[in-house]
Amino acid sequence: xxxxxxxxxxxxxxxxxxxxxxxxxxxxxxxxxxxxxxxxxxxxxxxxxxxxxxxxxxxxxxxxxxxxxxxxxxxxxxxxxxxxxxxxxxxxxxxxxxxxxxxxxxxxxxxxxxxxxxxxxxxxxxxxxxxxxxxxxxxxxxxxxxxxxxxxxxxxxxxxxxxxxxxxxxxxxxxxxxxxxxxxxxxxxxxxxxxxxxxxx
Amino acid sequence: xxxxxxxxxxxxxxxxxxxxxxxxxxxxxxxxxxxxxxxxxxxxxxxxxxxxxxxxxxxxxxxxxxxxxxxxxxxxxxxxxxxxxxxxxxxxxxxxxxxxxxxxxxxxxxxxxxxxxxxxxxxxxxxxxxxxxxxxxxxxxxxxxxxxxxxxxxxxxxxxxxxxxxxxxxxxxxxxxxxxxxxxxxxxxxxxxxxxxxxxxxxxxxxxxxxxxxxxxxxxxxxxxxxxxxxxxxxxxxxxxx
Numbered sequence: 001x002x003x004x005x006x007x008x009x010x011x012x013x014x015x016x017x018x019x020x021x022x023x024x025x026x027x028x029x030x031x032x033x034x035x036x037x038x039x040x041x042x043x044x045x046x047x048x049x050x051x052x053x054x055x056x057x058x059x060x061x062x063x064x065x066x067x068x069x070x071x072x073x074x075x076x077x078x079x080x081x082x083x084x085x086x087x088x089x090x091x092x093x094x095x096x097x098x099x100x101x102x103x104x105x106x107x108x109x110x111x112x113x114x115x116x117x118x119x120x121x122x123x124x125x126x127x128x129x130x131x132x133x134x135x136x137x138x139x140x141x142x143x144x145x146x147x148x149x150x151x152x153x154x155x156x157x158x159x160x161x162x163x164x165x166x167x168x169x170x171x172x173x174x175x176x177x178x179x180x181x182x183x184x185x186x187x188x189x190x191x192x193x194x195x196x197x198x199x200x201x
Numbered sequence: 202x203x204x205x206x207x208x209x210x211x212x213x214x215x216x217x218x219x220x221x222x223x224x225x226x227x228x229x230x231x232x233x234x235x236x237x238x239x240x241x242x243x244x245x246x247x248x249x250x251x252x253x254x255x256x257x258x259x260x261x262x263x264x265x266x267x268x269x270x271x272x273x274x275x276x277x278x279x280x281x282x283x284x285x286x287x288x289x290x291x292x293x294x295x296x297x298x299x300x301x302x303x304x305x306x307x308x309x310x311x312x313x314x315x316x317x318x319x320x321x322x323x324x325x326x327x328x329x330x331x332x333x334x335x336x337x338x339x340x341x342x343x344x345x346x347x348x349x350x351x352x353x354x355x356x357x358x359x360x361x362x363x364x365x366x367x368x369x370x371x372x373x374x375x376x377x378x379x380x381x382x383x384x385x386x387x388x389x390x391x392x393x394x395x396x397x398x399x400x401x402x403x404x405x406x407x408x409x410x411x412x413x414x415x416x417x418x419x420x421x422x423x424x425x426x427x428x429x430x431x432x433x434x435x436x437x438x439x440x441x442x443x
Contacts, residue, residue, distance in 0.1 A: 087372070095371035120369045122333040125325075128367070128375050128411075152439065162438070164413060169433035180437040186416030189436020190427035191409065192399060 051146050060108040061115075061143065063150065067096050070104060074112050082133050101127070101154050103147050107138070115143040117151050119163070127155050129165040148178050164189075287343070287393050297348045300361070300390060304401045306340035312360040320380050338368035341398045343381065343390055361385045362394050366402060366410075374402050376412040395425055 053063060064070065072089045080086050096102060102118035114135040121127035129151065134144045155163055166189050167175050172182060183189075288300040310327050313334075317324065334340055343362030349355075361382040368374035376398065381391045402410055413436050414422050419429055430436075 091371045095369040095373075098368070098370040118369075120367055120373065120375075122336040122365075122367050122377075124329045124333040124336065126333075126367065126375075126377060128373075130369070130373060164436060164438050166411065166434050167437050169435065172435060172437070175437055179439050181441055182435040182437045184438050184441035187413050187436065187438070187441075188416070188419050188429040189411065189434065190414050190419070190422050190429045191411050191431045191434075192426050193428045193431065194403075194426075 049146065049149050051142050056105070056146060061146075062106045062108055063146075064104050064106055065102070065154075067102070069106070070096075070113060072096075075104075075116060078113060078116065078133050078135050079131070081136050084131075084133070101151065101158075103151050103154070105143055105147060114138045115147050117147045119151060119155060121160065123158065123160070125160065126162045126164070127160045129163065132165070144174065145178070148175075152178070166191075285397065287390065288388075295350050299346045299348075300385070301344050301346060302341065302393065302397050303344065304339055304341050304397070306334070306337070306342075306365075308334055308340055308342055308360065308363065310334070313363060316360055316363065316380060316382060319382055319384075322380070334365065336367070337365040337377075338370065338374060339398065339401060340365040341394060341401070343385075343394055345385070362390055364394050364398050366398060368402070368407055370405075370407075372407070373409040373411065374407045376410065391421075392425060395422075399425070 056063060072092050076086060076089055076092060096118065099118045099120050100123055103116070104113050105115040106112065107114045115133065115138065117129060117132040119127045119129045129148075132144065132148065134147075152163065165175065165180065167180070167182070283303055283305045285302045286299050287302050288298075290298050292298065310331050313330065314324060314327065341364045342360060345357075345359045345361045347357040347359075349357075359382075362380065362385065364376060364379040366374045366376045376395070379391065379395060381394065399410055412422065412427065414427070414429070423429070
């Protein structure tokens with residue numbers, strides 16, 4: 001029996017199989033979500049990914065879940081292209097090696113990363129999402145959303161329901177439809193500032 | 202004085218105790234000498250300033266001494282001692298009490314649970330708590346050690362504060378679960394705890410130190426050098442409980 005609750009019937013037997021393995025994952029997700037106020041529809045995974053893995057693949061976008069095959073210089077270029085300061089590649093390597101969950105999309109034609117996101121945390125209670133980027137040439141087609149949806153699902157499957165991030169003001173509208181809320185109950189994100197401390201009177 | 206830096210909900214002991222927010226006001230102001238000292242600092246702004254702040258906080262109590270770290274640290278970073286005596290005071294009955302900061306991360310989960318009980322945070326499965334601690338980049342603690350002349354060699358050691366940080370070991374760290382035993386609040390210990398944690402993180406070259414603060418403690422962290430919404434950057438949570 002399909003617990004998916006999906007509206008359309010999967011067209012091929014292969015897809016049916018994939019849906020069935022998904023169901024056991026579903027139960028974990030519902031259990032993980034039960035304690036919080038995640039909307040029932042989301043908890044029961046009635047909302048599928050906005051773009052399926054197959055659809056992504058058919059358009060040449062390959063989803064990756066590990067650092068393997070990820071060229072860090074190319075990743076760094078994507079970071080720089082979206083406006084991050086250029087960071088030392090080896091430091092990026094250390095950061096990724098100490099990141100529990102990461103996802104990236106490789107464009108098969110160029111074999112280069114075009115989207116990326118990662119989440120750090122204690123693996124049990126909290127996770128913070130960092131470095132969400134989509135190459136400017138590939139923005140606006142749903143890659144960022146695709147990565148975020150899958151990253152969230154992976155965290156939920158691990159039982160982590162306290163998921164946070166820091167959003168620049170211009171992309172608050174990107175995160176809100178994904179389920180993120182700013183300053184819930186007056187909780188503020190704060191950052192330590194050394195410069196500020198040196199200037200303070 | 203100090204509640205949790207955390208989120209909705211705090212992770213190790215879920216939920217937070219709003220009663221604690223009323224105890225934010227310190228009996229003494231604790232941020233002098235900090236600015237002047239910091240202007241001279243290149244690498245670690247907290248070095249000289251931190252000790253000045255603790256010293257000025259305790260000048261009124263003659264029975265209390267502040268212990269400096271054993272060596273004068275040079276401008277370039279030496280590895281920080283893992284244990285630092287923050288407070289030393291002698292009780293009238295001759296008992297010596299020390300409050301010790303440690304970044305060694307040696308926390309007994311039962312002791313932590315007892316501490317969380319004291320501040321009123323709901324309990325969490327101990328195995329999960331243990332895993333969360335193990336997966337944290339740094340776990341800082343405050344312990345009270347009582348040495349009595351009669352009980353020679355039998356010191357009483359009690360966990361009275363904790364804070365931890367998760368990190369990618371390179372760029373970012375996030376501080377969670379800051380708590381101080383209510384019986385020890387109001388003495389500047391929470392401030393010392395967080396300052397030492399920051400100091401240790403900076404020493405490991407983690408440049409971006411972040412946290413999420415309940416509205417009642419935003420000012421507390423502001424005074425420690427944290428800025429809310431820098432450049433308009435907002436903290437967001439996925440379907441928060443509140």
